[in-house]
Amino acid sequence: MTPTGKVHLIGAGPGAVDLMTLRALQMLQEAEAVVYDRLVSPEILALAPASARLVPVGKAPGCHTVPQGRINEILADLALEGRIVARLKGGDPLIFGRGSEEAAYLQARGIAVDYAPGITAAQGMAAATGVPLTHRGLATGVRYVTGHRAQGAKLDLDWASLADEETTLVVYMGAANIAEIALKLMRAGLPGALPVLAVAHVTTPRELRHLSRLDRIGLEMAERPLPAPVLFVIGHVVSLYQGAAVPMDLPLELPEVMAGE
Known part of the structure; x- marks a missing residue:
């Protein structure tokens, strides 16, 4: 049986690479899959491991390409495959980032969640x-x-x-x-x-x-x-x-x- 993975809810900060926290960088660099928002810059994505699976789930005003419910399912599916998942969000995941909603969904399914705060x-x-x-x-x-x-x-x-x-x-x-x-x-x-x-x-x-x-x-x-x-x-x-x-x-x-x- 494949062991359950975990999800890091990571705040990527407002955009500049050097404004990421050390914890955020460490979590990102150990990820096996990276689920990322539209506002995460290419420079920050480039810090992910080359072997990591990149999954874009960006949303723009009036255009939710991937609905929130589906994002929750993607995170759970990847973790249940035994992966370490980085959920990469612009700013801070707990300030208008729906991080707490995603955490509740994952925890209800027995998936471990931890956080890296980001500069909002x-x-x-x-x-x-x-x-x-x-x-x-x-x-x-x-x-x-x-x-x-x-x-x-x-x-x-x-x-x-x-x-x-x-x-x-x-x-x-x-x-x-x-x-x-x-x-x-x-x-x-x-x-x-x-x-x-x-x-x-x-x-x-x-x-x-x-x-x-x-x-x-x-x-x-x-x-x-x-x-x-x-x-x-x-x-x-x-x-x-x-x-x-x-x-x-x-x-x-x-x-x-x-x-x-």
């Missing part, structure tokens, strides 16, 4: 841009939220609690809904002049940045979107950013639906 995109952004997540006098806390719901469900965030000028708000996976997010935050009390920094492909050679404000970010992203994945940082800490914004050449006037709110 917000922390990578802070290091790459110099924009802190907290700063004395500007932000006493930070909150991470997801900017979309599965299968197109309504974005029902607690807007009143999120509209806190003393808290930095980081929006993951929000490119498609940033206009709605900005509008609802302003309705809940945040000022339109609050600065916003959008960063695409953070910490990678493909990184792009755009400096804006809450009452303009939706319009600007609609006119000239950044390529996914895009992280949005909303709050007074963005005023510390020293970089140049991507030129947009857009008018200051807002669409009527936003200007009237």
Whole structure:
């Protein structure tokens, strides 16, 4: 009888190879199969053993090539064949990574699971841009939220609690809904002049940045979107950013639906 293997749930970090943890690298290099997401860079995949089986299961907004249920089955099947499986995810597997869902599925089938935490995109952004997540006098806390719901469900965030000028708000996976997010935050009390920094492909050679404000970010992203994945940082800490914004050449006037709110 083939002994059951195990699954390493590995955070690959925000993109740069040198931001992987030592534990993540060690787990990856002992893997016999690597099940990896769309956001894992080719440079990180190249660190896997040459003999390892590579299994892509990437998902993009509105295009789930491999549904989550099937990903769970793939991980279980590989482990039940006796393999050491690396489940490689961008960022951290326990921050919007569905790592806990996969772990529960595997553990229910008697498959051992362990974790390698990864630097999440917000922390990578802070290091790459110099924009802190907290700063004395500007932000006493930070909150991470997801900017979309599965299968197109309504974005029902607690807007009143999120509209806190003393808290930095980081929006993951929000490119498609940033206009709605900005509008609802302003309705809940945040000022339109609050600065916003959008960063695409953070910490990678493909990184792009755009400096804006809450009452303009939706319009600007609609006119000239950044390529996914895009992280949005909303709050007074963005005023510390020293970089140049991507030129947009857009008018200051807002669409009527936003200007009237």
